[in-house]
Amino acid sequence: GGKARAEGRGDTLAQASDSLVPRTYELTEFLVDVLxxxxxxxxxxxxxxxxxxxxxxxxxxLGDRPRRLLEAVKGLELVELPGAEECCGFGGTFAVKNPDVSTAMGADKIHNSLSTGAEVLCGADNSCLMHLGGMLRRQDAPQRTLHLAEILASTEEEPYA
Structure with missing residues (x-):
């Protein structure tokens, strides 16, 4: 594992990062599990x-943590995304190395998202949101992307208008 690697090399930076891992949480994990x-x-x-x-x-x-948080938001109507667990096609360098496949995967995700009639496509990963949001904008689609944190912080009727 990372710890053995860090100690074996005497790499101070790796040792410091190894000590951070148990104290670092993703937002939904922190809200649901810690708080x-x-x-x-x-x-x-x-x-x-x-x-x-x-x-x-x-x-x-993350399991169902993001969904549990969304389900508790007042006024929010959560609709199922067909093929939700399928990749959006971004995947870091995957999109650079395989642009045609990445675009096709993103197009499938956008098609499924638009089929829900949702006003907002929400996620907890900025790279997915950047990829899908760009595709939606280029299509001039009636749907916008928002990070889960933006929805959880919302108390306004139109926070993204």
Whole structure:
């Protein structure tokens, strides 16, 4: 693991980062598991669909934490995203190395998202939101992307207008 590697090399930076890992949380993990909160007092009267990123699903193991937080937002109507667990096609350097495949995967995700009739495509991964948001804007689609944190912080009727 990382700790053995850091000690073996005597790498101070790696040792410092290894000590941070157990004290570092993703936002939804911190809210739900550490603070024990699912209702943060947000108000967002819009129809929303949620894209769980590959990183959130597989690497971070976020599970249902983001959905539990969204379900507690007053006024929010959460609608299922068809093919939710399918990759959006961004994947860091994947989009650079495989632009045609990345675009096709993003187009599938956008098609599914628009089919929900949601006003907002929400996610907890900025790279996915950048990729999908750019595709939506280029299509002049009637849907916008928002980070989950923006919705959880919302108390206004139109926070993104």
């Amino acid at each position: 024990g909160v699912t209702d943060v007092g947000a108000y967002f009267p819009h129809k929303v669909t949620y894209h769980p990123s590959c990183h959130g699903l597989r690497m971070l193991g």
